[in-house]
Amino acid sequence: MAKSFRDSLEAGFTITAEIPPPKSVSFPKSIEVAKKVAGKVAGLNVTDNQRGMMRMSSMAFSHILLGVGCDPVWQICCRDRNRLALQSDLLGASALGIKNVCVMTGDYPTLGDNPGAKAVYDLDAVQLMKLTDGFSNGKDIRGGVMKNHPDFFVGGVVNPFYEPIELELLKLQKKVNAGAKFFQTQPFFDIESVDTFLEQAKPSGAKMLIGVTPIKSMKMLKFLNENVLTKPIPDGVSKRIEFASDQMMEGLKISAEFINGIRDRVDGAHIMPINQVASLPLLLDMVEEGNGA
Amino acid sequence: MVYNAPAMIITKKKDFEEILFAIGDTRSLFLLGCGDCATLCKTGGEPELKEMSQKLVAKGIAVTGTAVVPAACHELDTKRVLRKHKDEVDKAQAVLALICGAGVQSVGDNTDKPAYSGCDSLFIGNSKRQLHYYEKCSACGECVLNDTAGLCPETRCPKSLLNGPCGGAVGGKCEVNSENLCVWIDIYNRLKKAGKLENLLLKISAPKDNSGLAKPQKLELKREPGR
Structure with missing residues (x-):
């Protein structure tokens, strides 16, 4: 295996990407993509029933990715398990060789495909980070000594477009105090906003992986603007997509340029290829070829 | 009876069809309401008892009598009202309580008749104005x-x-x-x-300690001498 996610982030600019676990037990296409990108990304982030949509366990899929030479960044959210289940999963994941944990609260079940599910949230993201960090330092939930303990690289998420941003930055600091070392952000589409955010987040001292999402069509751009993003995609980007002969290719090109444009400013980029995981190898090739650099 | 006090246990009416399904082949009912929360929520006061009686009679189910307990969660109150209406209760095969879940169980624990529930209990509610209720406390301990x-x-x-x-x-x-x-x-x-x-x-903030919250909870205070 190439350099681990943790070592890569310590060493310099790091690219990670997101891959959702399948809603099935057979997933040759995902594995094919994972194998292709294994040497090109430092970590593959595995979502945990993202948006409350039922998928294969993120721990199981992380383990499968480990088997094909990737370093998984295992996402674990607080929505579905109480503290007993979370702790056993932390031990289980560590025993399976998973080293990186990205902790988050988790979208509420009514937003997903099991709206009647009981929302657990027995621990919140800060408490789970503190617990995970404690495990990594040989302490159990009560502060007792834990022998043969896991050693996780703990991270989380931060929303740079949250208002009031001061509140989100306080929460970021709280997460850092709880042991989080790296953060993934919502997608950015302009470098100016990245600079503003990095300045704001600087006091936390945490490693920042700037979110990148390739736009494959005007329909997707409209959807993101209306339903996902709190800050609209800049005109320059939407015009390029709108007038492109191949909107998907243009979206990948924009992302590649963006990644190469932030390379010198930040710890890393985190690619979230919404509904275009198959394009990931091509995007990474474009980044390597130095698009926009 | 105080009607302008803010409600506490917020309830909503069950669908009539659901009630009919629950009572099955019961052909006679005594109806109970509550003068406190259920009256304020318009789920179990005098007008709702009257409306329910009419609907039941229209389906051929006899209503042997109706009564409103001042506060059905007060079990002695409930017992007293059931005793006062003993003849009407005796004539019925079951009691239908248009009250919160706590009240329905007050009824069931104080009569030999089966007690059916005509409401769903939702939350502890604050009231800003009549019929507008908001959840602000969940009695989390x-x-x-x-x-x-x-x-x-x-x-x-x-x-x-x-x-x-x-x-x-x-x-x-x-x-x-x-x-x-x-x-x-x-x-x-x-x-x-x-x-x-x-x-x-x-x-x-540390994780919440749920160890003292195992259901059912109880609180039994000792009377202080002289008070």
Whole structure:
């Protein structure tokens, strides 16, 4: 295996990407993509029933990715398990060789495909980070000594477009105090906003992986603007997509340029290829070829 | 009877068809309401008992009598009313209680007749004006209001987050229900105004201790001599 996610982030600019676990037990296409990108990304982030949509366990899929030479960044959210289940999963994941944990609260079940599910949230993201960090330092939930303990690289998420941003930055600091070392952000589409955010987040001292999402069509751009993003995609980007002969290719090109444009400013980029995981190898090739650099 | 007091246990009417299904082949019922919360919620006061009687009679089910207990969660009150209406209760095969779940069980525990429920109990409600009820406390057993500027995140955040917002709010509105402001933004604004922002928001709240909350809970106070 190439350099681990943790070592890569310590060493310099790091690219990670997101891959959702399948809603099935057979997933040759995902594995094919994972194998292709294994040497090109430092970590593959595995979502945990993202948006409350039922998928294969993120721990199981992380383990499968480990088997094909990737370093998984295992996402674990607080929505579905109480503290007993979370702790056993932390031990289980560590025993399976998973080293990186990205902790988050988790979208509420009514937003997903099991709206009647009981929302657990027995621990919140800060408490789970503190617990995970404690495990990594040989302490159990009560502060007792834990022998043969896991050693996780703990991270989380931060929303740079949250208002009031001061509140989100306080929460970021709280997460850092709880042991989080790296953060993934919502997608950015302009470098100016990245600079503003990095300045704001600087006091936390945490490693920042700037979110990148390739736009494959005007329909997707409209959807993101209306339903996902709190800050609209800049005109320059939407015009390029709108007038492109191949909107998907243009979206990948924009992302590649963006990644190469932030390379010198930040710890890393985190690619979230919404509904275009198959394009990931091509995007990474474009980044390597130095698009926009 | 006090009708202008704020309601506490908020209830909604069950569908009539659901009630009919529950009572099965019961052909005669005694109806009970509650003069407190269920009256205020318009689920189990005098008018609702009358309406229910008419609907049942139209389906060929006899109503042997009706009564409103002053406060059905007060078990002695319920027992007294059932005793007062003994003849009508005796004539019925069962009692249908248009009351919260606590009240229905007061009935069931104080008569030999089966007690059916005509309402669903929703939450402890604060009232801003008549018929408008809002959940602000969930009786969680470990009050954090002193740390959160008097706003309860356990209840007013769908995720019951104790360490700040989830980050999902858009334009200050909760991701779960866009009609609601994110309570953590309210907490933040109040703390900021009071100059207590960093101290309180940077303190990591420990996980809640649920060990004392096993159901069913009880509280039995001893009378102090002379009081």
